[in-house]
Amino acid sequence: xxxxxxxxxxxxxxxxxxxxxxxxxxxxxxxxxxxxxxxxxxxxxxxxxxxxxxxxxxxxxxxxxxxxxxxxxxxxxxxxxxxxxxxxxxxxxxxxxxxxxxxxxxxxxxxxxxxxxxxxxxxxxxxxxxxxxxxxxxxxxxxxxxxxxxxxxxxxxxxxxxxxxxxxxxxxxxxxxxxxxxxxxxxxxxxxxxxxxxxxxxxxxxxxxxxxxxxxxxxxxxxxxxxxxxxxxxxxxxxxxxxxxxxxxxxxxxxxxxxxxxxxxxxxxxxxxxxxxxxxxxxxxxxxxxxxxxxxxxxxxxxxxxxxxxxxxxxxxxxxxxxxxx
Numbered sequence: 072x073x074x075x076x077x078x079x080x081x082x083x084x085x086x087x088x089x090x091x092x093x094x095x096x097x098x099x100x101x102x103x104x105x106x107x108x109x110x111x112x113x114x115x116x117x118x119x120x121x122x123x124x125x126x127x128x129x130x131x132x133x134x135x136x137x138x139x140x141x142x143x144x145x146x147x148x149x150x151x152x153x154x155x156x157x158x159x160x161x162x163x164x165x166x167x168x169x170x171x172x173x174x175x176x177x178x179x180x181x182x183x184x185x186x187x188x189x190x191x192x193x194x195x196x197x198x199x200x201x202x203x204x205x206x207x208x209x210x211x212x213x214x215x216x217x218x219x220x221x222x223x224x225x226x227x228x229x230x231x232x233x234x235x236x237x238x239x240x241x242x243x244x245x246x247x248x249x250x251x252x253x254x255x256x257x258x259x260x261x262x263x264x265x266x267x268x269x270x271x272x273x274x275x276x277x278x279x280x281x282x283x284x285x286x287x288x289x290x291x292x293x294x295x296x297x298x299x300x301x302x303x304x305x306x307x308x309x310x311x312x313x314x315x316x317x318x319x320x321x322x323x324x325x326x327x328x329x330x331x332x333x334x335x336x337x338x339x340x341x342x343x344x345x346x347x348x349x350x351x352x353x354x355x356x357x358x359x360x361x362x363x364x365x366x367x368x369x370x371x372x373x374x375x376x377x378x379x380x381x382x383x384x385x386x387x388x389x390x391x392x393x394x395x396x397x
Contacts, residue, residue, distance in 0.1 A: 107160055276308030
């Protein structure tokens with residue numbers, strides 16, 4: 072089981088604190104965090120109640136944590152900066168609203184980051200929940216699923232083919248060349264986010280290196296993963312385990328101090344259900360190198376103990392089918 076950490080919100084609350092995100096990335100690299108992930112919102116509207124609507128991709132009873140004026144740096148630009156100050160930690164998006172980007176430009180920026188990082192990029196993608204974001208980009212929110220598929224199709228075509236051709240209702244081109252290609256053999260790994268349904272399963276089958284689950288309780292996780300595997304096979308995917316990523320929100324005590332033991336208490340159950348990757352949200356480190364080093368060091372130590380291994384390689388070597396992108 073691997074540990075990802077989402078870029079902390081207390082770094083984003085004040086733009087002048089953003090320089091510390093470079094130190095945060097360096098510390099993650101040093102203490103053994105497996106992946107750093109960046110969230111994505113290009114713009115916000117003011118109808119944030121949509122976040123709590125599961126019918127359009129939100130979380131039941133949830134609330135958008137930053138309001139309309141939250142500071143979200145563009146994640147691909149951010150990861151390009153982080154790859155320059157790290158050596159081992161993987162860099163990812165969770166979740167990139169890929170359909171808001173022109174596919175050709177996204178393919179190029181992702182390939183560039185993958186090469187500069189030495190093959191450490193993962194793209195976690197999803198359709199999002201906010202209609203205003205699509206409208207501001209001149210896109211139809213109701214077509215967001217097809218727009219995402221189209222974006223992923225073009226990216227993989229440009230990553231994998233020396234002389235690319237493509238024809239769809241949205242876009243056609245012939246004899247197109249783009250270099251450099253991603254360093255990873257099959258292009259940048261794509262993690263498809265969403266609930267257990269046929270559309271998400273189809274993306275995992277066609278484009279995905281893994282599945283990012285959304286709004287699924289621990290008790291239902293094993294059944295959801297089994298059901299998703301059935302749907303992936305029905306959509307033409309391989310009948311074998313695939314990496315599954317689950318998000319956990321940090322628990323804190325009455326004084327706001329992180330309670331890693333409580334946060335990670337479901338790890339054994341999630342591992343038994345087939346979860347291979349954990350992403351921790353809402354970590355609030357002190358904006359100091361020493362304090363953050365201690366915090367992240369304790370997190371990694373507690374995570375490895377909860378997962379029952381000293382390093383990520385222990386579990387991957389014992390079950391190569393679950394290794395996913397590495």
